[in-house]
Amino acid sequence: MAGIWKLASVALFAVSITAQNSTYVNPAVPTGTPVAGVYTGSLRPQIHFSPPKGFMNDPNGMFVDANGTWHLYYQLNPTGIVAGNQHWGHATSNDLYHWINQPIALFPPEETVYVFSGSAVVDSNNTSGFFPDQDNGVVAIFTLARYYDDGSAGPQTQNIAYSRDGGYSFEYYDENPVIDSTSSQFRDPKVSWYEDHWVAVIAYSQEFNIGIFTSPDLKDWTFASNFTPHGLLGTQYECPNFVKMPVRDADGAVIDEKYVMAISIQPGAPLGGSITEYFVGDFNGTHFTTSDAVTRLTDFGKDNYAAQYFYGIPDGQNQINMGWASNWQYAQKVPTGNLEGWRSIMTTPRVNYLTEAPRIGLVMIDELYDLTPILDDQLNASIFNGSGTLALDYSSVESGALYLEVNVTNINTTLLTEYSTLNVSFASPASGEILQSGFYFSGDTPFFVNRGGIKGFDNVFFTDKFSTSDVYSTGSGDGLASWSMKAVIDRSIFEVFVDGGIHAGTVLFYPQQPLTALNLAARLHPGARISVNVRSLKSTWAEFENENGTVLGNVTDSRS
């Protein structure tokens, strides 16, 4: 993000603590207790993570511990609804949908040195020496970004902090920085383990290099190689991720494994602002080599940035990521800030592996992580032969959140016309607003989302139509094709997974009135089978509200 820090770097309090293992605590920021939040606002998602209050951006430090607890840290300005004053907020979950807000995990070391993005690992073998008596020690590695009183940017260095209580509270290492720098554009370390050493990928943002560093102990780092400019540059590289993934065949069997280098670019993405691209290749412990010259994008919308992959997924398994569902072009302007006192949502958790998609080759699949804990009533289950429509009033669904799945089989492509379509929309009968999506089964086979009919936010960069092209497969040799979509809508966010997750679209929208009417129309040919399933989703926040409707978070025990 460029330029915005001037706003935040104005000195508010005349306290300055410079010892490297101390922190500066702004008196307005609570310590040792979570920030309380109200999750009932009409734009507040009910099955997604959003911060209790204030401004959130990138997910940070994500790991899963040995008990199966998922830890999500995130860039947080606890004192404002725009970026600035960056801390690491923290939340935990046992199912990736119910999140318990925890006390803020990382505070800035000085008033105008911000804790920027980074990652965390469980140092179960005590390579760092911080954890002589335990195997659940956590080390966070992150960028400290200095700002001067005139608002100009100082150096960005890489630093560590360790946690002896499983990731709930951290101490700064007293010999920071672990990777020094004079550059003001060197940030966002993501650490993983490779055979016998740690590996960090870090963005030299404006040089468009991803530095690969190695370390035996998370303290001493050696520069190993640069992944030099690749793909789309935008005007900065940020938040690199580097992760090994299984490659699966059409039946789901693992046939190989490959590394994915994901790079977020901002600003200057093709759709405007921020986006994430990725490269597939191999890694030898120091150097990453791409398998091909292809630049792939993680999303066909423009609201999925800086996603991070959880550390701690056992080798050989699918990876899991969550992204920041926003775009720097308008993240600090969206109406939730003034209306409800919070800004930004994390995407749903997504399961990732690589597979060969028809025609376009290797892609990273995005599947929704197991929704079972939040699935509620079956609102509709229909099977149409050839064509059919569905109109569903879901105003009685308290969460306002739905899951929709459409599976189309027995598609005879020789019978398709330009009118062979599936249309799905969500509308507010009260305000006339409408969010539309749909697929054309013939021609260039585009899938689209149109948020232009939603009226609660007007911004020149909040562009309203997104599409992709999905070459769907002709199944198992009978000449008949099949296609599917899965989607989640949750008050102000729509996420769609097209054709088994070959394409994913993440789309924010801000209605003036809640959307409560689902309309679906399928028009194919006799013999085509369209199966539709609609479920309501249970609010994961409502369970944690007190009698005043406030979610206090974990105020009792910092380890549950």
Ligand code: FRU
């Ligand atoms: C990406 C980013 C990172 C930086 C963080 C600061 O959104 O700009 O590069 O570490 O946000 O909040």
